[in-house]
Amino acid sequence: MSIKRALVSVSDKTGIVEFCRELSKLGVEIISTGGTKNLLAKEGVPVIGISDVTGFPEILDGRVKTLHPAVHSGLLAVRDSEEHQAQMKELGLDYIDMVVVNLYPFQETIAKLNVEYEDAIENIDIGGPTMLRSAAKNHAFVSVVVDSSDYDGLLEEIRAQGDTTLETRKRLAAKVFRHTASYDALISDYLSNVTGDPLPERFTVTYEKIQDLRYGENPHQKAAFYRKPLAAADTLTSAEQLHGKELSYNNINDANAALQIVKEFEEPAVVAVKHMNPCGVGIGRSVLEAFQKAHAADPTSIFGGIVAANRIIDEDTALLLKEIFLEIILAPGFTKEALEVLTKKKNIRLLKVGELQSGQNRKSQFVVTSIDGGMVVQESDVHSVDAADLKVVTDRQPTEEELKQLLFGWKVVKHVKSNAILLAKDSMTVGVGAGQMNRVGAAKIAIEQAGEKAKGSVLASDAFFPMGDTVEEAAKAGITAIIQPGGSVKDEESIKAANEHGIAMVFTGVRHFKH
Template sequence: MAIKRALISVSDKTGIVEFSRELSKLGVEIISTGGTATLLEKEGVPVIGISDVTGFPEIMDGRVKTLHPAVHSGLLAVRDNEEHQQSMKELGLDYIDLVIVNLYPFQQTIAKPDVSYEEAIENIDIGGPTMLRSAAKNHAFVTVVVDAADYASVLEEIRAGEDTTLETRKRLAAKVFRHTGAYDALISDYLSKQTGEPLPERYTVTYEKVQDLRYGENPHQKAAFYRKPLAEQGNITTAEQLHGKELSYNNINDANAALSIVKEFTEPAVVAVKHMNPCGVGIGKDIHEAYQKAYAADPTSIFGGIVAANRTIDEETASLLKEIFLEIIIAPDFTPAAFEILSAKKNIRLLKLGELTSSADRKPEWLVTSVDGGMLVQESDVHSITDADLKVVTNRQPTEEELKQLLFGWKVVKHVKSNAILLAADNMTVGVGAGQMNRVGAARIAIEQAGEKAKGAILASDAFFPMGDTLELAAKAGITAVIQPGGSIRDEESIAVANAHNIAMVLTGVRHFKH
């Protein structure tokens, strides 16, 4: 069958004049509505107004114009059904063979910081999704286009054979239902937040593809990278890649981990990550000093890792970064000289973030984790503490310097895979024990890594000590202060060990498991 009649009603008018003009040249009759009809008429494209088809005016500020049997009969009629054919003939109705519709800009509307509830609701499209769904359901006979990227290929098929192929119509119909599904998901999410229902009986989310990936964690796994439609700036999904080869699945995971840690700090900070765990974190008077500390924390593990900074990378720092193999460097920006130095390395990825928001200023987001047959949803862990939140439980109070290092260590251990133990001194990590099956095992790894640097260091634990053995190890290594959540039924045992070795210990009352 030939495409003889098209209905065009678009909010995003990109390319629509050229597309419509070409359709008209091919003998396709064009029906249009509202602003789209006005634009096409102005550009000299022959148009039939929707009211001429329905015999009913557009009313209520355009809220009601296409919700009419003359429209939906033309979309839904099964062309090889004799009863449908007879009904169309008796009622004097015509088929609609092609639908080009995109929707009111709900996403762009709610993205505005000053948007009112009334404005958001007014930008919920009703007629558009209804036409799209009708046409997509009847894709055996009707072609439906929701994306300007498909205009050229549809035109090419119409020119070649006066109609699109069934395969194309199926593909476009699937795209329509993805589009309307995502649209409805945004609306339901917005309204759920407005009504204080963040975890409703049905949890519907939508994401936009950023890029296909070569593979997932391993070469035999397929993967792609998606972002939330309203993702805030300053994160891995909105970063601008300035240089280097394509990001991999593992690159993105590690980069996100590094960025989460560096956002904990307001002072200049650099984080090196390997396999989702920090291998070196440093803070300093400037980003150059911070990087030197992050590197010195573990010069071995940083090789082939990912580095994140919360300040612009300058020439001096870039000169140090170029000396080792790194997968990615992430920063708010790079000076021209720094970029020239680093971009001389062909494969290194340079990601520009723009302005960063520290964790202390961020609101929790809802995180989704897949499990077989379902998913888990929880708030992101943006909890932060100050020295005023700490409870000293030992005879000895921490010194001012120890307190500073304890707070530094606590910010980092929060991001280490559990069971987690972290040692810190002089504004840098000196030992990290991650992802162990028992806490004393994590402590042994961190202490062994620190070596002589453990003497005078602080120890941070993401969860309480089930017994005093970890404190015994800490004392033997020369650790002078400890920070941990507390809450074990055997807290007194750990406190007694700390007192016996003159270790200052503070409790936070907050656990930071990261599995």
Template sequence: MSIKRALVSVSDKTGIVEFCRELSQLGVEIISTGGTKNLLAQEGVPVIGISDVTGFPEIMDGRVKTLHPAVHSGLLAVRDNEEHTRQMQELGLDYIDLVVVNLYPFQETIAKPDVAYEDAIENIDIGGPTMLRSAAKNHAFVSVVVDSSDYGKVIEEVRESADTTLDTRKKLAAKVFRHTAAYDALIADYLAKQTGDPLPERYTVTYEKIQDLRYGENPHQAAAFYRAPLAPAGTLTTAEQLHGKELSYNNINDANAALQIVKEFSEPAVVAVKHMNPCGVGVGTTIAEAYGKAYSADPVSIFGGIVAANRTIDAETAQPLSEIFLEIVLAPDFTPEALDILTKKKNIRLLKMGELTSAEGRAAAHVVTSIEGGMVVQESDVHSLGESDLKVVTKRQPTEDELKQMLFGWKVVKHVKSNAIVLAAGDMTVGVGAGQMNRVGSAKIALEQAGDKAQGAILASDAFFPMGDTVELAAKHGIQAIIQPGGSIKDEESIRAADEAGIAMIFTGVRHFKH
């Protein structure tokens, strides 16, 4: 067998003229449609219009041109089936041996701000996916190309043997079905949102591979890094790596955790993360001051950690950053002077994030968590406290500074693994207790870490206290104010303990479990 006829119809015309010119020089007849045909003809590539094959004009603004038996018989006919061959001959139809198609730019269309619904629908390709699927189904005989990066491979094989190998056709067909599945998933997701059904009876998602990773959480686990097709700016999937070796699976997860915390703050803030939990968070009038507080919060745990900033890293901040071992520093940008300092360290990874949107400006997205045999899906936790959410439940009202520190602690504790306790004072964390099986256990860890710094600090809890023991423990260590959701059947026990210790306590009515 050999490739004698090719049907070419592409929206993205990158490399198509050169590809078709080579095919033509190898004796392949080119059939094409619309703009692709006009471009090939302009460039002097011999081309036949689709209407000359179908005997039917392109109609309805090009909506109907390839949806014709003359096309799909040529694609779907099983070449070694005598009955198929007889029907092709009786009807005067010819085989099509190669299909080169890419689709209307639906993703690019819906990515435009304020895109009209009608424009989105108009950019749903019908004929293209149909040809791709027909050719891919019949890959035993037909070659199909949806990705311009495969043009070179196809030309090489056609030049050598006038056809592609079956192995190549299988791989090309598999890529086609991945491509059309992703295309349809994007359409399905768009329409689900348009019709107010974000969690429909079938949940379809698609992602594009950014890179293969050396391994996953552990060296024996394979892993890769993927991006959502419409990933917003200011995320790891859109970051520019300025320096350092490639990211690992654990780097990516830790960096994302740091990024989500630092986005909580509009003032200059720095977050240090180890193993998905913050070990130090600080805010200040400058990013250098904020880093100093984040470092002071836990100078031991920050070693080998991830640091995220919500302002450009300058030389004043870069210098102390360079004095310890860090895996990653991520920030909206780095000054040239900061880069000169930090790039002297060979292994540190520097990620330029671009402008970061604070939590108040972010819409909830879907968070997908895999389980064995399925997944669970929920909205991301972008809840921000308003003044109307705060309810003082103790006799003592918090001071202005205590309230400020409580709101600071609340922004951090929502990102700590449950059960979560955060202690804060002076616009920085002074103790973090994460992931314990009971809440008082997390409080003990946070208080032990804080030591003398617990005196006069505030305590934030991601969920209510099931009994008064956490408040009693906090009082023994000099905690002055507590912020927690409330809602326990033993709230009165905790309130009474706070009143006896002279602690101010606020209920938020909102919990922030993070498992």
């Protein structure tokens, strides 16, 4: 068997002229449609119009041209079936040995700002996926090409033996079905959101591979890094790596955690993360001051961590960063001088992200978490509060400074693994208790970490106090104010304890569990 006829119809015409010219030199007859046919003819590549094959004109503005028995019989005929051979001969139909198709740019269309619904619908390809699926189903006999990166390899194979191997055709068919599945997933997601049904009876997601990773959380686990189509510019998947080693699985998770925290702030902020939890967060008048606070919050745990900033890293900040062993520094940018300083460290990864959507400007997205045998889907937690949302439940009102620190702490504690307690003072974290099985245990860890800094600090809790013991621990440490959701059947016990110790306490009415 050899490749004698190829049907070519592409929206992305990268490399198509050169590919078809080489096929033609190898004796392959090229059939094509619309704009692809016109381009090939203009470039001097011998080409036959699809209408010459079907005996029917392209109609309805090109919507119907390849949906014809003369096309799909040529693709689907089983070549070693005597019955199929007889029918093809009787009807005067010819086989098609190769299909080269890529689809209408639906993803690029819906990525446009304020895209019109009608424009999106018009860019749903019908004939292309149908040809791809027909050819891929019959890959025992038909080569199907959806990716221009495969052109050169295929030409080498055809030059060598006049055809492609079955192994190659299987690989290409698998790629086609991945491609059409992804294409349909984008369409279904778009229409589900348009119709107000983002959590439908069937939830299909698609991602594009960014890179293979050396391994996952541990060396015995395989892993890869994928990007969601249309990912925002301020996401890790859209970040530009300016320097350093490839990212690891754990780097990616930690960097994403740091990025989500730093987006909470509109003022200059720096976040240090270790094992998905913030170990130091600071805000200030400049990125330098914010980093100094983040570092002072926990100078031990920041070692080997990830640092994210919401402002461009300048030279003065870079000189301080350079003195610490860090895995990643992530920011909207780096000055030339800062890059000169930091790139002297061979292995540190420097990541540039797009302009951050911060504070209340953030939009909720649906987050997918795999479980054994399935997944759960939820909106991302972008809920925020301001002073007007708080309910003071104690006799003492928080001071203006305490209120500022309480709101700061609340922004950070939502990103700490539950049960979570966080102490804040001077616009920086001073103690973090993360991932404990009971809340008072998390409080004790945060207080112990803070040491003398606990005195005069405020405490933030991601969920309500089941009893008054956490307030008692806070009082012993000299904590002056508390922010928590409230809603416990024993709220009065906590309020009473706070009143007895002169602690101001406010309720948010919202919890921030993070698992």
